[in-house]
Amino acid sequence: PKRKCLGNVFLWFFSSVCSVNCPWTAMKFLLVFDFDHTIVDENSDTWIVKCAPGKKLPNGLRNSYQPGHWTEYMGRVFVYLGDSGVKEEEMKRTMTTIPFTAGMGDLLRFIGENKELFDCIIVSDSNTVFIDWILKAADFHKVFDEVFTNPAAFSSTGYLTVQNFHTHHCPKCPKNLCKRKVLKEFLDKQLERGVSYTQIVYIGDGGNDLCPVTSLKKNDIAMPRHGYTLEKRISQLTQDHSPVECSVLVWSTAVEIVSYLKLLIKE
């Protein structure tokens, strides 16, 4: 443990004294992506309902959602789909027709071409099966170093099942997922391996993206999608005189994100 600690001290020393072109420390950015309404232009958990008979859920099921318990609700949706005879292949076919957000293909290709500069993770309240299908079908899976989301799998009887990502004590987040905790654990793990980031770029849209965004530092940047909950929550904090510490750049299409990243790596 002592040597590890010393390693971090050296890392800190070199990153403090070295410029961008320093041979000892490479400039590295961390891109954190939400998935629903950020990478894809829809909610994957809503999109799967297209597989249901008549493309809708029975009222009783639809009304059974209790705030903060989304994963349990989706579990019931998957049981209903299984009971209705919807098979894995049909779900996959449906999920891979979900549209990507405008410009997202270009953004992910740009990141893929510059992987030496960007580490890239997804933190999402969707599930591993959906995200895996969608990214692989579009050949974007290699862009991402890790995907943190609710673990899902097909049972031996062909039913899709989903579990909570983790447990946490954050009062602001849904029971199954605190994205701030995920990000903190990822950063701690990276630091132990000697990786620290020049800047964190957080790209998202939803209410559950606020918790991690409030943990970002002065040098980091939050990129909330224009017109969505995260943007509204961030401006509410500013109005309440407790603005977020990081910079904020609102985007409408991922083309704007590409422009920002190009500026960033030119510096």
Ligand SMILES: [Mg+2]
């Ligand atoms: Mg979202």
Ligand SMILES: [Zn+2]
């Ligand atoms: Zn939280």
